[in-house]
Amino acid sequence: MSEKALFADGEIVVHGARQNNLKGIDIRIPKKRTTVFVGLSGAGKSSLVFDTIAAQSRRELNETFPSFTQQYLPKYGQPAVSSIDHLPVAIVIEQKKIGQNARSTVATYTGIYSLLRLLFSRVGQPFIGYSDTFSFNMPQGMCKTCQGLGYVDEIDEAALVDKNKSLNQGAITFVSFGVNTWRWRRYADSGLFDNDKPLKDYSPKEWQLLMYAPQQQLHDAPPAWHKTALYEGIIPRIRRSILHKAEAKHHRARLLK
Structure with missing residues (x-):
């Protein structure tokens, strides 16, 4: 119409x-x-x-x-x-408190989004997949970069580390990564770094490994390393374990550029 x-x-x-x-x-x-x-x-x-x-x-x-x-x-x-x-089509929205969910939109809350996904999956040509393919909340349809949120958080390195310090001196300044905490030990006990070496003296390879390395198993790990533990760079670890979870709101202002 x-x-x-x-x-x-x-x-x-x-x-x-x-x-x-x-x-x-x-x-x-x-x-x-x-x-x-x-x-x-x-x-x-x-x-x-x-x-x-x-x-x-x-x-x-x-x-x-x-x-x-x-x-x-x-x-x-x-x-x-x-x-x-002269009555048009009516869309009735249930009267209830809207939850504080970053993945909720007007379309998802009203149910229109589900109907649109069904429409595109059934009528669209060529066929590219079922309705999940059109959902930004499902792995099949979400953007791999923003994880379906529609924005990307860019973490400020200066808020995480003090390059003038070594790991033993507390170079990772972000809360919960302090010296002797379990998160700090993931780096200090990995055997990948000289724990007394200031971060400003790290080679590009060491810096990349400390800050950006994807989650991985360590080969020939030192005895202090837990057998089932996985190594992960500071930034991807913070994205996964903090920013993408409920506690993000407490740290977002400090972490993001």
Whole structure:
């Protein structure tokens, strides 16, 4: 349906709404505007918006599908209303507190995103995969760089280390990586570095290994190294264990550029 057709006759016109506690309400609601219904509890706001207007919109939408499809759709009764004219499709959002989740959007919260994924996976040509392929919250569909969040955090090296110090002197300045902590021991006990050597004297290879090395097993590890432990550079370790978890909000301002 074109935008011109959708917004033809610029008002939703309700005549004789009698659903629940409504008493023959007549109302005109402008389209392409934000309209807010306010009033005391029991005044009839939900009866008008959800049980009358939205219910009729859903009934009319369901009637556009073939009979076979209709048997699988939710059933909506005829609301007690004389008429509703110029009614567009209604999207009803459940009234509940929105969770603080970085992966939630208007589309995921309303359920539109799931419908769009199904549409693209079933109708799109050429076929490239099922609905998970179109989800930024699933490994099959998410961007490998931003992990589906839509942004990339760039960590400030200066907030993590003091290059004038050695590992034994506390060169890793970020909280929870202090000397003798278990996270500090992943580097000090790895046998990969001279623990008394200032970081400013590290070779490019040593610096890369300390800061950016991907998770890996150590070969010929020293006796102090735990047999099942994996080595990982400071920055990928912080991304995985801190920034991508709940505690990120406590450290984000300090870590990011």
